[in-house]
Amino acid sequence: MKNKRLIGMIAAMVALVVGSLIYSSVNKQEVKQDVKNEKKVAKVGVLQFVSHPSLDLIYKGIQEGLAEEGYKDDQLKLDFMNSEGDQSKVATMSKQLVSNGNDIVVGIATPAAQGLASVTKDLPVIMAAITDPIGANLVKDLKNPGGNITGVSDHNPAQQQVELIKALTPDVKTIGALYSSSEDNSKTQVEEFKEYAEKTGFKVETFAVPSTNEIASTVNVMTSKVDAIWVPIDNTIASAFPTVVSSNQTAKKPIYPSATAMVEAGGLASVVVDQRDLGVATGKMIAQVLKGAKPADTPVNVFSTGKSVVNKKLAKELGITIPESILKEAGQVIE
Numbered sequence: 381m382k383n384k385r386l387i388g389m390i391a392a393m394v395a396l397v398v399g400s401l402i403y404s405s406v407n408k409q410e411v412k413q414d415v416k417n418e419k420k421v422a423k424v425g426v427l428q429f430v431s432h433p434s435l436d437l438i439y440k441g442i443q444e445g446l447a448e449e450g451y452k453d454d455q456l457k458l459d460f461m462n463s464e465g466d467q468s469k470v471a472t473m474s475k476q477l478v479s480n481g482n483d484i485v486v487g488i489a490t491p492a493a494q495g496l497a498s499v500t501k502d503l504p505v506i507m508a509a510i511t512d513p514i515g516a517n518l519v520k521d522l523k524n525p526g527g528n529i530t531g532v533s534d535h536n537p538a539q540q541q542v543e544l545i546k547a548l549t550p551d552v553k554t555i556g557a558l559y560s561s562s563e564d565n566s567k568t569q570v571e572e573f574k575e576y577a578e579k580t581g582f583k584v585e586t587f588a589v590p591s592t593n594e595i596a597s598t599v600n601v602m603t604s605k606v607d608a609i610w611v612p613i614d615n616t617i618a619s620a621f622p623t624v625v626s627s628n629q630t631a632k633k634p635i636y637p638s639a640t641a642m643v644e645a646g647g648l649a650s651v652v653v654d655q656r657d658l659g660v661a662t663g664k665m666i667a668q669v670l671k672g673a674k675p676a677d678t679p680v681n682v683f684s685t686g687k688s689v690v691n692k693k694l695a696k697e698l699g700i701t702i703p704e705s706i707l708k709e710a711g712q713v714i715e
Contacts, residue, residue: 422457423481423484424670425460425477425480426460426485426488427462427485428489429463429465429488429490429491429492429615430462430464430465430489431619432641433639434509435615435655437641437655438508438509438656438659439460439659441655441656441658441660441661442488442508442659442660443663444663445665446666447663448663448664449663459477459480461473461476463492465616467491474492474498474499475499477496478496484506484669485500485505486505486662487506487510489510490510490518490563490564490615493505493507493510493518494516497518500528501527502528503528504528504675505531506530506666507529507532507662508531509534510531510533510565511565511568511569511612513533513680515564515565515568519680522680523679523680524679525677528676530675530678530680531665531681533680533681533683534613534653534655534683535682535683535684536572536612537651537652537653537684537685538569538572538573540686540688541573541610541686542577542580544636544650544651544706545608546580548648548649548695548700548702548703549608549648549700552582552634553583554583554584554605555610556603556609556610557584557586558595558598558602558609558610558611558617558624559586559587559588559589559614559617560588560589560590560615560617562590563615565612565613566613566616569612574586584610585602585605585606587601591616592616592619592620592623595623595624595627596626596627599623599624599628600627603628603630604631606633607633608633608634609633609634609635610637611624611637611642613638613639613653614638618642621637621641621642622645622646632698635648636649638650640654640655643689644689647694648691648698648700649688650688651687652687654711658683661681687712688710688712689711689713690710691714692707692713692714692715
């Protein structure tokens with residue numbers, strides 16, 4: 381009896397030990413599997429230069445592009461800041477985003493990208509809505525950036541815009557180009573637009589403003605000298621576009637801006653690069669770099685062909701008849 385009892389106790393102990401070892405092994409395997417299944421959360425710092433519909437749409441597009449590439453809410457942490465057009469905030473926020481432990485940083489608009497580029501040579505910097513990356517000293521070559529910066533460029537379709545102005549308002553002889561003197565990309569656009577316009581037979585007069593404070597007075601002066609107003613992709617002018625429109629109320633000169641939101645807000649028409657599409661492309665490029673692509677070897681994605689946007693309602697108010705051919709080809713008609 382004693383031997384049987386002893387054997388039973390030994391068997392129970394062996395079973396307990398074996399069971400414990402099996403449980404421990406299974407538990408370790410489950411932990412390893414959980415670790416394996418757990419994806420790293422990507423940390424993306426975003427600096428937007430100023431609030432206005434076009435740049436806001438780009439930021440929305442960035443999120444959509446990242447989601448399409450698998451970076452949804454549970455796998456993505458966005459560290460978003462907006463300098464609201466304050467250059468001193470650009471410098472401070474750029475340093476914060478770089479020091480916050482982000483895997484990659486993104487600059488929406490040229491001043492934001494320049495701010496980020498000035499504080500890091502190691503962390504990947506992705507440009508969003510940068511019209512002239514080379515002129516802004518962000519990259520040396522669009523096809524071979526060669527550093528820690530790449531991204532998406534929205535090259536203004538100046539030639540298409542000139543052709544649209546001629547088709548819609550054939551009586552226009554002098555065009556006033558309104559832009560910010562503090563934005564390098566705006567100067568480049570104005571030069572390109574002026575070249576195309578003057579070849580077509582227009583005279584172009586330039587009006588630069590150092591800040592939004594001078595927009596109203598500048599528009600009041602220029603409307604007495606020009607037949608139409610043209611605005612490049614310019615964050616300073618875009619952020620205060622209602623001032624441009626209100627200052628033109630008496631003169632009622634046709635305004636040709638470079639963004640859909642500005643046509644909707646009082647512009648007559650334009651040929652524009654789709655800001656949402658640009659944002660989505662930026663989001664996909666961010667994902668590409670997060671997955672291992674090197675900015676130095678990733679060509680800048682240039683959006684250079686636009687779609688026309690026409691404000692039919694405003695045209696009627698100005699007594700301008702829009703040809704049916706333009707309406708049919710327009711990417712958007714505002715009734």
